[in-house]
Amino acid sequence: MTTDKEKLQQTSARVTHGFQPINRLPAPFMMRDRNLFSPSLALLLILFIISGCSLNKPKYGTGVSRETQSVAQSADKLLAQAKQQSFPRNIELIIQAAGQLQAIDTDRAKTILDSIKYDELSPKLQASLALQQAYIADKKGHSQDVFSWLEQPVIMESNDTSILRSTHIMKAKAYNRFGEYTASLDEWIDALPMMSSGQKEQYSPILWNTLLHVPENRLQALSKIYTDNDISGWMELALIYQPGTRLTDQLNRLIQWKQQWSNHLANRYLPENLEALQKRSHKPIQKIAILLPTSGHLEKVGKSVQRGFLAAYYRDRRAYEDKPELLFLNSDGDTIENLLQQAYNSGAELIIGPLEKGKVEQLPQNGSPIPILALNYSDSNDSSIPIENLYQFGLSAEDEARIVAERAWLDGYKNALILSPDNNRGEKIQKVFRDTWQQQGGTVVLNKEYDTATQFSPLLGKLLNLPNSQQRAKKLSQLLNQSLGFEPRRRQDIDVIFVAASPKDARQIKPALAYQFAGNIPVYATSNTYSGKTNRTQDRDLEGIRIPVMPWFGMSSTEQQQLKNAIQATWPLSKGSYGTLYALGADTYILHTHLQQLISLPGSSVQGLTGALHISPNGRVSRKLRWYVFRYGKLASLPLSSTRY
Known part of the structure; x- marks a missing residue:
């Protein structure tokens, strides 16, 4: 009987680096050596995969529409026909079947298409396969995969009108999702002359969204x-x-x-x-009541917002008599009922505030006689249902977590590891990221909290299964009684990491990932990871981390930069951690001047120091942010093809 040691000795000559599985056949259609893959063997393997797809096909039974059942039956019929055909006719039928399945089961369609070796196809079949893969990526919202398939030479060099039209439309949608609106418009302009009236009507909402941001x-x-x-x-x-x-x-x-x-x-x-x-x-707002805590434990917070608001107020180019009268009410220690009554009695036509979350949640749920622009978000009411005259604006880390999840998904990642601090804020951030990620179709492989005493390198090593790899190598070395050239192998089911970390923690996490052989996994974070100041020495440890950044810290227009300079020249405190609150105050003033416009003209937006601002149908102000990546200790614009880093 062969012992474990003898079995290992028989294969030891093939062990080089890591602890990789041996004797594993490559996927049938991904083999690169033509000499090892005869046409007859190719046909057998194609038939085997088709049979597997048919045998393991999902059951479309009770609760499924007749149309869905009809599509599934038609696709299965094509797959059955493919088993009776030789190459390349069988591939044509497989691609056709996958095309039908896209409408009802994109995962099964992709599994079928992924089994086909692209490089072995004729240009015509390559174009068909690439388009079908791009359609699926577009439907799933994986914009980076859309570009990857549509950049195949057979697509880019095509003169076929239908291919060109589909290519321009899918690229326009992908650019739009990335927020690259000028590039998206260029694609729409190329596509429109080739589109039917039905297609123009179908895609008009996305085209309009693009135009609003150019x-x-x-x-x-x-x-x-x-x-x-x-x-x-x-x-x-x-x-x-x-x-x-x-x-x-x-x-x-x-x-x-x-x-x-x-x-x-x-x-x-x-x-x-x-x-x-x-x-x-024709009737501009004449008086504004502003509810902010200007005493108590939130005094610095309230006064920072107030000063930012006043800075924007005094830079307003309108004549003084055209500007609204301002009434500041200290919200510290007072009830929301009393504060609102004071505002109403004063003759205010707009209320800004409160800032405290508890008071925001106590605002009237049946609406208000005048508009209220709260400076925080309520968690108590159903955010999908608008409340008359109530609008909410703030700098929510949870909103950024949602933005990060959406961008990482667009970049084509699917399996996430989440790292967050073990506190209430960390719990909220990771929950929003997790929920958004799963709603998009992603998988959360691991979700781990850490505290101030955490040693990140051992923690990450354990999460990535490095100890198991090291144990296997040690056992192998002992059985062979010889030293092996060895590099630990981490788990391979994680392709993206989200960290809700402070700059201090992030500077430890990123080097620890590199030490644990995971330096090539993309890392995304909220803007909280950035200290707000360029420190090339310390921030070299943040190399490669991708974050959304508000214009206050990143690129801004001349007018925005002038406003920021004026704020920092007047209040040095704004150069530190309170700077974003000054930006919030300034944007609150800018927002109020465009409030009627943003409400009356859905889809319109205004540029501010905290981002591009627009009002959602539920009354919440949303922010669009620009993306950056740490390179050599400083922030650099994140290129669209971020997955190529």
Whole structure:
């Protein structure tokens, strides 16, 4: 009987680095050595995989529509036919079957397509396979995979109209999801002349979303180049929605646009009752009541927001008599009922605040006679249901966790490890990331909390199964009675890591990952990982971490930079950890000046120091942030093809 030691000796000559499985056959269609893969063997393996797909197909029974059952039966019929055909006809049928399955079961469709070796196909089949893979990536929201498949030479060099149209549409959608709106618009412009009226109607919401975010100078330049009626109508409408224009002027121009483009598809995006909106827009807000804690334990927080608000107020170019009167009410130690009553009695037409979360959750759930712009988010009410005249704006780490999950998913990752501090804030952040990740279709492989006493290197080594790899190598060495060239092998089912960490903790986590042979796993974090100041010596330990950053810290317009400079010159405290609160205060003033516009013209936005701001249908102010990556100790813009780093 062969002993364990003899079995190991028989294979020891093949052991080099790591503890990799041996005698494992590569996937049938991914073999690279043509000499080892004869056409007859290829056909046998194709038939085997098709049979597996058929035998293991899901049961579409009770509760499934007849249409779904019909599609599944049609696809299974094609797969059965493929078993009777030789190459390449069988591949054509397999790809056709996967194309049908996309509508009802993208996972099964992808499994089928992944079994096909791309490099062995003719250019025609390569194009068909690449397009089907791109369709699935687009449906799943994996934008980086969309680009990878559509950048295949057979697609990029094609002159086929249907391929070109599909390529431009999918790229436009992928760029839009990444927030690369100018690139997205370029793709839409190429696609529109090739699209049917039904396709134009189908994709108009995404096209409109793209146009709303393209810079004004780019829209103006393009409107002079493209005179096609279809494109020109879209451009002119998007130019009207640009921020910086008074609502009264916008509404006048919208009425003119409607008269000129009465039959244009974009009419569906005009607000209802334009004339009624026009009448209301002539009355600017005369008085604002601002509820902030200017004493007590939140005094520094409240005063930072207040100062940021005043900085924006005094930089407002309007004449003094056109600016609203301000009434500041100290919210510390007072009830929300009393504060609201004071504001109402004062004749205020807008209330800003409160800042304290507890008071925000006590705001009237049945609405308010005048608009309230709260400076925090409530967790107590159903956030999907809007409350009349209630809007909520704040700097929520939970919102950033959602933004991070969405970006990592767009970049094509699927299996996440979450690291978060063992406290209430960490629990909330990791929960939002986890929920968003799973809703998108991702898997949370591990979710681990840490505390101030945590040693990150041993912790990460354990999470990544390094001790098990080391134990196996030790046993092998003992059985062979010889020293082996060995590199521990970490677990391979994690392709992305999210850390909700402070700068101090993140500077320990990233080097620990490298030490535990996981330095190549992409790491995403919230902006809390950035201290707010460039420190190239310390932040070298953050190399490669990807974070969303508000304009206060990153790239900003000239006007935004001037406002930031004015704040920091007046209040040095704003250069430190309180800086984001000054930015919040400044953006609150900017937001109030565009409040009617953002409410009346859905989809419109305004640029602020905390991000690009727009109001969701539920009354919550959302922020769009730019993405950065730590390179050589400082922040650099994260390129679109971030997965190639």
